[in-house]
Amino acid sequence: MIRTILCLALFAACGGDDPADNKTADAAPGGGDQDAGPPPVDAEPFTVTLTGRTSEIGLNGETPVSAEVALIENDGTEVTRVTSDVNGDFTISTTTTTPVTGYLKATKAGNWDCYLEPPKPVEMNLENALAIFGSDLIWNTFTRIVTGAEHTSGNGIVAVVITNSAGGAEVGATLTNSLGLTVYYPDLDNALQPGSWPNSVGNRGLAVMFNVPDGPITLNATAADGSAMLANDLTVRPDALTATIIVPN
Numbered sequence: 686m687i688r689t690i691l692c693l694a695l696f697a698a699c700g701g702d703d704p705a706d707n708k709t710a711d712a713a714p715g716g717g718d719q720d721a722g723p724p725p726v727d728a729e730p731f732t733v734t735l736t737g738r739t740s741e742i743g744l745n746g747e748t749p750v751s752a753e754v755a756l757i758e759n760d761g762t763e764v765t766r767v768t769s770d771v772n773g774d775f776t777i778s779t780t781t782t783t784p785v786t787g788y789l790k791a792t793k794a795g796n797w798d799c800y801l802e803p804p805k806p807v808e809m810n811l812e813n814a815l816a817i818f819g820s821d822l823i824w825n826t827f828t829r830i831v832t833g834a835e836h837t838s839g840n841g842i843v844a845v846v847i848t849n850s851a852g853g854a855e856v857g858a859t860l861t862n863s864l865g866l867t868v869y870y871p872d873l874d875n876a877l878q879p880g881s882w883p884n885s886v887g888n889r890g891l892a893v894m895f896n897v898p899d900g901p902i903t904l905n906a907t908a909a910d911g912s913a914m915l916a917n918d919l920t921v922r923p924d925a926l927t928a929t930i931i932v933p934n
Contacts, residue, residue, distance in 0.1 A: 734810045751768060801816060834896065845929055858886040860931070868893070870891065
């Protein structure tokens, strides 16, 4: 079970076109002399599509499951909702004239909700979003094994994938946060021995925080070469898994 969740990958690969390639600007009708400047421009709608999989972990491993997946704006407005199939696969799309500012929320009865937050507004199609579900028992056990402490009801877990400019793991990166919480860097070869985990990101680019109070948190990562990466502000939800990625500036 522990090894499964440590394989978390958020939007690990990107596909599709940049909206700059999909949009064209048509001048609005109207007259006026040349000194009036260019006429207004109407943005051309474009479609953003996100694909991924929903999976549930238990004491015996991981199982794809059907679940509800909603695309929600940061103000709480639900844009659209789909149900993943029996293999856990889902595709969710929206047509817009501006980048999508929001997140995915995956829900399944009897499990913690899972929130997937991109690092910045989404302007292109994204693939391989992985929503992981686990019950109270699973996440409480995970927290106790890794930290030696019990999960506090009302707190959440934050999982972070730190990537380089090529989209791979930024090996050797370190993560800090505005709440001063301990950051754990999973070692997949020693998944059940957290005391042997490294002090920086390994070859999966993973970092995890436990017992994170619900509310805002700012994540800052430093690349292996010492350069600052793009800061990430996100909202932690109570008794839920919130996952995101950090990318270079």
